[in-house]
Amino acid sequence: MSKINKKLKENSKNEDLKLPLNLKFDRHFSKPIYRKSLDSVVILFFILVIIGPIIYIYLTIFLNLPTIYRDVFNDEILGDLKWRIILEALAVSFSIAAIAVLIDIIIAFPTAIILTRYNFRGKKILDAMVDLPMAVPTSALGFSVLLYWGIFGVNPGFLLILLGHVIFTFPYIVRNMKIVLEKTDTLYEDAARTLGAPGFTVFRTITLPMMKEGIIAGAILAFTRSLGETGATIILSGLVETAPIVIVGFRRQLELPAASLIAGILIAISIILLFSIKFFTRKVGLPIKSVWPGFEKHLSHKSLRVIRDALTGTVLLLLILIPSFYIITRVIGADIIDELFLGKDYKWAYLYVAFMNSIYIAILAVFINLLVGIPFAFIIVKRSWGRIITILDTILDIPIAIPSAALGFAIFMFWGPAGIGLFQPGFYMILFVHITFTFPYMVRPIIGVLESTNVGVEEAARTLGASNMTVFRKITFPSIKQGILAGCIMVFTRSLGETGATIVVMGNIRTVPVLIVDWVEANAFASAIFASTVVIIFSAFLILALRAVRTQGGK
Template sequence: MNSSPRAGWLALPYGLWLLAAFAAPLGAVALLSVQESSEMFAPLSLLPSGAQYAELLGDRFYVRVFLNTIWLGLGVAAASTFLAYPLALWLTRLPPRWKPVGFAVVLVPLLTNVVVRSLGIILLLAPRGIVSGIGQFFGLPPSNLLFGWFAVGLALTQVFLPYMVLALYDVLDGQDKRLEEAAAGLGAGPAMRFLRVILPLSLPGLRAGLTVTFLMASTAYVSATLVGGRKVWVSGMVVLKEGMEILNYPLAAALAMMMLGASVVVTILIGRAIGFLTPWVTGRAPRFRLSLPPGLRRPLVAVAEAAAPVVSRFLLALAIGVLIFPLLLVAVASVNDSPQATVAQFVGFTWKWYGMVLQNERYLSDAWVSVKLALACVAISLAIALPASFALVRAGFRGREVLGAALMLPLALPGIAIGLGMLRLLQWFTALPPFMGVLAVHVVLVAPFMLALLRASVAGLDRTLEEAASGLGAPPARVFRKVILPQLGPGIAVACVIGFLLSFGEVTVTAFLTTARLQTLPVRIYAESTFSLENTVNAISTIFILMTVAMLILVNRFMPLDRVWKR
């Protein structure tokens, strides 16, 4: 297992899978988007046409939805930034024994099904919900904050805030603490230390967080559908409606490609803006320096220093509340003796909703499908990601980092386009079972996460043990089985648990591919939440939350949760 150019071939299975289950669906979407006709049974034409794009750009509704989606994504990215900084700084300053608990605050919502988190926001903002109750306590009239842009923005911020927190934690935890101490020694208060030291050095992490948060928020549609109540339309909802209900695949594909193009443009703009603000990375001199007159600067600094502790504590409490409180509301609602899942007022205690869930054969059948799908996804992802991790760590060839970026590409492109493309491929190639299509896409979505975890595990292997075993005459297969695999055991276990949770709870792409005979439990919850909100939905959702917590406790036994992310 020494460094060798030939080790790069270990990434071949991973690359082939991406070609079949990622590149092919994207190619199908691109081809559909340039079709002249929108008829479902019209023959495919290889002559590109801009008819679908012309129809989209010529219709005010589509243009308005597209622009609103871009602004929504930018707003969610901005809100996540304000909430993520105090939370990420709090994580870096926790004592080691409490860091796993702090990370659980971030990872439990991150790995919990998006439908569950959206239901929590509904309970929070419902007419008799917590927010309305607080307003009435202060003498304000009853309010219903659901079914508007604020509700959708809050729901998406709750869903994608963990990604921003983890992106910032990476760079904040690696900063040299002596720089902040030196600034404090020179008389800088908390506000100036943040603005002059912490913020500038964390901009590379902020770039990653902004990019990921915008990409995901601008293509999300599950939370917008549930919390927006069909009064708020985003591009993902239009793609789903045009592709699944109207069967206008060319128009849906064109809108998906426009979303992809917007994602690329915004990503480039974010990169250039951060690059402009961090000239020291490339050795350039700053192009401008903001300077205020001393008479104005001193009072502003004094106000900032006085407000900084209060504002930071408020934002930290708000961030933790946004992440955790909606999940607690779902758990409380699951034992509420009310037939409606969105009634926040507690009527009485009951376990009957859990009994109805456990007696419902549809739920049990769909849960078994989800388990089988997640287990198969983890097995295949491990089989292709583990060799690829050795290729990225030990292969000595030029372009290794480019290969690593290419293998992580599914995380940077809209999953909704992959789902639409795979749906069309399954309709063209009817011999392929629907389960295989869903499985192929799940592996594309889960394998990059497992690759990132396994790559760090492989990089941490002690090569002297391998060299000693080889020197004693052990063949490579025996060295792998007896020396390498035991060292990788905890990392493999952690990657498999995280991969299982990601696959089991996936909705956004899976909703395109399920059929009447192949339904996963998260998609079932999403469908029922869209049309009828019985309280059994909260009971299933609480089971999801408890399963996530239990599996993270299991992960923590193999490896502390803070080390899981750092790996």
């Protein structure tokens, strides 16, 4: 092909013209061979990093079945105690996740509608506040919740875990609802209104069915986040144990077979859940045919709407917004200077080191995911490999769907001393784990913008004589910049806030969220309050940056 290229070039009248170096470079690297090699490298990385550990953990379970059986089900002293611990932890985790998602959905519906369909002063601030819990490290959030509900005498335990989980999963559900609501044209609602449907009927028969997939996508995300959360849960749990805490516990006691088993179970259930929900939502319909005119007309009444809005506002404030930021008010009364800066154990130095660790890890994770994520997003969107793309696209979501503590443990087993032995627990292993579980957060936004970029513009550039690489540099990249930036910020905040996966692989290294957990457990409340406030404010800046990027992209 390149030969024909040359021939045509030679024959054309501008043969003596010299292309500038960068265009020549582009032309050279537009050759299929480079594309193919890059594709192979990226896919190899993807398989090794994402699928490798998961397959390996099942391999270890399978190979060590006798050990596991002896250890978990039939220990000489403990009998099947560990199995019972595992079962109970799973039950607790699933019930908390289910109830939290249910509560979230109930609050999120009116919130999303208020945030998209209404216009009022302070809407932007409210919108940002609702997003914020997503970016704040959950251990800081959990600590804030602990202090807030402490006022009302709620003690660590099942209820407090639930109250914490409702908060940090809430933004996932609201955001997904908002996205679909913004996308669905009000045209359909207008059409229904002209056909005589009262407000509530329009919502139930038109808006709700069109939101269905968005709601479910948000619910899956929130459910799996709740299932896998560690940092806040350790702080709020008291004596109750959830599945990730059990994994962390087993890992700390080096009960590797038992830890493998529960990690394997958790991963399996999460993956099955992800697929079955994706599959069934398309089939499940809503009752759109029957209409109860009198009843629904009453429901559409103005006064009811006012009550609904007021109620939503109150619940939002008391259950979600205030608990998230309550901790900031405690900075004033806390004994920070004495404990943090003047204490003999140099807590401030620990905090500084942990903070820098967190930042380094987040930056490196962003950088590496950027390098691999962009070509991977291109593969998903542009290559016509049929079923392979569908499979890659589905596997991509797995790191989001499975609890990060379980994923962290799987990676520890695969790359760590028990497996390949490439890394020891410590900085690089933390980095590795963070790269894995943030990968989809980088790729998804890029896929999003790539799919919405206009292929026509790229074709226009090609008919004007631009080679593939030039088209990417000059046309495609400027239009997906925003998506890439959004992906970077998402990865950064997720990496910054992660606790569970870090604990499993950290060795002697500490990151901020883990440090907060340590200090809360050690009753160093003042230092924990200070550290939490710092990260909350830091995250608030990040989320504001993310929103600025998004609104710019919208223009």
